[in-house]
Amino acid sequence: DKKQVFLINTYGIKSDYTIEMKQIIEEKSCRLLGTYGCRGYDTFGPFKLIGGIAKGRPDENDVEGAIEFFREIIQE
Template sequence: MGKSVIVCTSVAHGNTRKIADALAGVLDADIVSPADADLEGAELVGFGSGIYLGKFHADLLDFIDSLPQQNGRRAFVFATSGLPESRLFRYSSRIVDALESKGFEVVAGFSSRGFDTYGPFKLVGGIRKGRPNAEDLASARAFAEHLQD
């Protein structure tokens, strides 16, 4: 597989960066912020952030909106969140739609629980303490191995 790049926004607790590091270790990918992202020559691009009020981070979404057409470049999405995505609450659909509208072929997605102190969760000391954990990171590495196939 050719060059891989992971565009990651991880701001609150470093949850998403831990997942990005696990993915990058398998994919031999560079991890960059949206402000520093250069996708030139990348055959596979990962896009990930924490989930904030049911959405990917605004910096990541703005970066995607600013991209030129990609002509079928392969992409994947990943997220960390305190609560899982459900059939009724699909936070990944907006980012997948945005990527596909830019000409990316979105080949897979990955989500992990992460320590969350946003909004009302802060009042109780947060939820999902200790996440992502070793098992979550192993799942991220397995996901990355699948992307290589």
């Protein structure tokens, strides 16, 4: 019986930040149901100098997307 997991994350710049987590999930013999990612306010490194990027994110649409993602995985 594999544990079922899902990933939700935010990011400043679009990239697959879940690669390491996916490797850990595979090593632990878990079943990845899916991932959901959206833009998020980011002040890391040089972004701090300009006041950050993606201000106001995640927003209502992003949250609705996460809710829809969750609804889909619980129906499986």
